Amino acid sequence: MQKVVAVTGNEAVANALRQANPDVCAAYPITPATDMMQRFASFVSNGEVDTELILVESEHSSMSACIGASAAGGRVITATSSQGLALMWEMLHIASGDNLPIIMPVVNRALSAPLNIHGDHSDAMGARDTGWIQLWSEDAQEAYDNTIQAFRIGEHLALRLPVMINLDGFIISHSIERMEYLEDKAVEDFIGEFKVVNALLDLDKPKSYGPLILPDLYIEYKRLQHEIMSRVKGVVLDVAEDFEKLSGRKYGLFESYRLEDAEVGLVIMSSAAGTAKDVVDSLRVKGIKAGLLKPRLFRPFPYGEMAASLQNLKAVAVMDRADSFGGYGPVFMEVSSALYGSSKRPALINKIYGLGGRDFLPAHAEETFLELVDIAKGGGIKTIKEYIGVRQ
Amino acid sequence: MKKWHELVPGAVILEGGSAVRFKTGSWRAFKPLWIKENCIQCLFCWMYCPDMSVTVQDGKMTGFDYDYCKGCGICALECPGKKGNKAIIMEEEGK
Numbered sequence: 001m002q003k004v005v006a007v008t009g010n011e012a013v014a015n016a017l018r019q020a021n022p023d024v025c026a027a028y029p030i031t032p033a034t035d036m037m038q039r040f041a042s043f044v045s046n047g048e049v050d051t052e053l054i055l056v057e058s059e060h061s062s063m064s065a066c067i068g069a070s071a072a073g074g075r076v077i078t079a080t081s082s083q084g085l086a087l088m089w090e091m092l093h094i095a096s097g098d099n100l101p102i103i104m105p106v107v108n109r110a111l112s113a114p115l116n117i118h119g120d121h122s123d124a125m126g127a128r129d130t131g132w133i134q135l136w137s138e139d140a141q142e143a144y145d146n147t148i149q150a151f152r153i154g155e156h157l158a159l160r161l162p163v164m165i166n167l168d169g170f171i172i173s174h175s176i177e178r179m180e181y182l183e184d185k186a187v188e189d190f191i192g193e194f195k196v197v198n199a200l201l202d203l204d205k206p207k208s209y210g211p212l213i214l215p216d217l218y219i220e221y222k223r224l225q226h227e228i229m230s231r232v233k234g235v236v237l238d239v240a241e242d243f244e245k246l247s248g249r250k251y252g253l254f255e256s257y258r259l260e261d262a263e264v265g266l267v268i269m270s271s272a273a274g275t276a277k278d279v280v281d282s283l284r285v286k287g288i289k290a291g292l293l294k295p296r297l298f299r300p301f302p303y304g305e306m307a308a309s310l311q312n313l314k315a316v317a318v319m320d321r322a323d324s325f326g327g328y329g330p331v332f333m334e335v336s337s338a339l340y341g342s343s344k345r346p347a348l349i350n351k352i353y354g355l356g357g358r359d360f361l362p363a364h365a366e367e368t369f370l371e372l373v374d375i376a377k378g379g380g381i382k383t384i385k386e387y388i389g390v391r392q
Numbered sequence: 393m394k395k396w397h398e399l400v401p402g403a404v405i406l407e408g409g410s411a412v413r414f415k416t417g418s419w420r421a422f423k424p425l426w427i428k429e430n431c432i433q434c435l436f437c438w439m440y441c442p443d444m445s446v447t448v449q450d451g452k453m454t455g456f457d458y459d460y461c462k463g464c465g466i467c468a469l470e471c472p473g474k475k476g477n478k479a480i481i482m483e484e485e486g487k
Contacts, residue, residue: 099402160401198404206408213403220396221403228401 002180002247009140009172012179013079013105013165014039016147018049019187020103023074023194026054026065032084032117034107034173040079051077059084063091063102070100071209073199075155078102081169082109085123089130095162096131097225098209101154102162104132105147108270108321109169110356118357119169121269125322125330131225133163133232134299136269138255141179143167145249146296148182151191152239158231160197168271170357182247190246229300236297253302255294256309258284262291264372265310265346267335268319269295272353272360276319279365290369295331303338310339313346314376317368319388321354328385347375353388364388416443420463422482426455431479437467 007015014036017025025044027037044053052069056062062078070076080088085106095102110120124134135150137143146165154163167173182190198207213221233253240251257277259265268276273294283290293309310316318336320329327333332350339345351368354360368388375381400406433453438446445461447454463482471480 097403099404198400198402198406205406208405208408208410209402211403211405216393217399220394220399223396224399224401227397 002182004178004180006176006178007140008174008176009137009143009167010034010036010107010174011039012140012144012181013147013167014043015181016144016187017077017079017103017105018043019148019182019184020075020077020151020191021049021188022051022077022103024052024054024066024069024076025078026056026062026069026076027078028057028059028062028080028084029055032082032109033079034081034169036079036105036107036173059087060091063088063095066102066104067091067095067098067100070095070102071098071199072201073196075151075194076100076102077104079105079107081107082111082117082123085127086111089127092127092130092132092162094210097221099160099228100162101160103147103150103154103165104162105143105165105167107169107173108166116356117169119171119271119321120355120357121166121320121322121330122355124164124166127164128299128330131161131229132299133159133161133229134166134297135163136166136296136298137168137172138270138273138294139179140167140172140175140177141249142251143172144179144181145243145247145251148187148190149236149239149243149251152242153232153235155194156235156239157195157197159228159235161228161232166270171271180247186246190242232300233297233302233305251296253297253305254309255296257292257294259291259293259309259313261289263289263314263376264369265291265293265313265316266319266365266368267293267295267310267316267331269298269331270321272319272321275360275362276365279362279369282362283366283369288369288373298331298334301334301338303334303341306335307338307342307345310335310346311342311344315349315372316346317349317351317372319351319353319368321352323352323355332385347381349375349381349383350385351388352385358389361389415459416462417459420458420461420485422463422465423458423485424456424461424463424465424467424480425483426453427477427479427481430474430477432472432474434472436470436472437480440466440470442466
């Protein structure tokens with residue numbers, strides 16, 4: 001039985017964290033943190049979880065405390081957003097390098113300067129090379145479902161990797177949506193008991209974390225880290241299969257929407273994918289063969305699978321809600337890398353949209369699709385990278 | 393040397409006390425020397441040494457373990473000596 005509720009994305013994710021009943025949560029209690037951790041703190045105060053809540057003086061400290069608690073042998077969570085994630089940077093690499101399965105929802109928001117608090121992918125996109133698994137969510141339901149699956153993925157004995165669950169700031173985190181909660185017992189059984197690996201708090205078998213590794217071994221450890229990351233795709237698919245049996249909701253490495261016979265397509269993540277799907281439907285009515293691909297697992301990136309899904313299209317626009325100044329958008333870089341190895345591949349353009357919480361409107365998706373139709377007809381690519389909805 | 397697939401994920405060291413195999417004495421640029429006649433056996437050197445390189449027997453300072461002493465000089469700095477004369481002084485290596 002699932003319970004239908006009307007909640008914000010933050011409330012939904014906090015509830016998933018409650019259902020996972022972590023041992024330790026170390027969080028920074030004020031801005032840039034969102035109300036997600038405030039809600040989780042209420043669960044702790046009300047005795048609804050067995051979690052030790054540590055309120056720290058910065059996000060650098062919150063991740064540091066999480067690393068200590070995870071190495072000690074506990075199930076550990078935190079959450080952050082924008083500048084908070086930026087302040088964690090140094091410790092993000094340590095969490096992944098130490099193979100610690102810390103689970104962290106990230107409410108995606110813009111980075112300063114100029115100061116802005118709204119929805120944008122710059123924070124987590126910047127953290128894409130920190131060695132964390134990244135799952136991205138279209139709505140509150142997917143953010144909740146991804147959070148529950150993240151425990152199974154990160155804590156899998158073949159991985160033991162930290163997982164970032166991304167949800168759009170305000171659009172998902174603060175908007176109320178209809179969604180379904182799984183029962184507490186069902187989530188508890190699905191996630192299972194935390195399995196302790198190499199616990200520091202095992203006094204009979206002393207261990208050390210974070211040793212000095214010099215040039216004679218460092219690259220070998222990094223090669224091993226890459227190997228462990230390469231196992232993630234299989235685990236994500238296995239966990240998704242089990243989750244579908246439990247919830248009836250199907251997840252993959254990415255979602256293909258009307259892509260099979262499409263000629264023009266968008267690659268677009270998170271909440272804006274919902275808007276773009278509506279536009280795909282209306283274009284289909286007009287006879288335009290439009291489709292959409294919504295990435296879900298961004299790290300590790302499913303290059304081969306994505307190339308297979310996109311190679312037969314004529315023209316594709318990769319949409320980025322983050323920028324690399326002097327470079328292409330981060331999703332574009334990955335999609336073009338994925339397609340380079342295909343003998344057949346679509347014309348590819350990059351659109352930067354929605355920075356700092358600018359609305360992504362159906363008209364923006366439609367305008368992009370019409371440009372793709374023109375390119376598909378042989379009209380040629382005018383500009384590879386362009387900004388959507390910028391006043392000029 | 394180990395190959396990458398033979399390593400422990402997360403670079404975790406699965407045993408205690410393994411630092412004893414990592415001798416750091418060669419890092420030293422200055423070497424502490426013990427002048428026994430100035431020593432009042434306060435054991436400040438033993439307490440302050442970050443590398444457990446001050447050797448003590450039956451509660452008495454007996455010298456230094458040069459396999460691990462990095463030559464930081466904390467012992468010489470903290471040494472009160474006797475009547476203004478230090479019991480530990482630092483001397484440049486290779487002199």
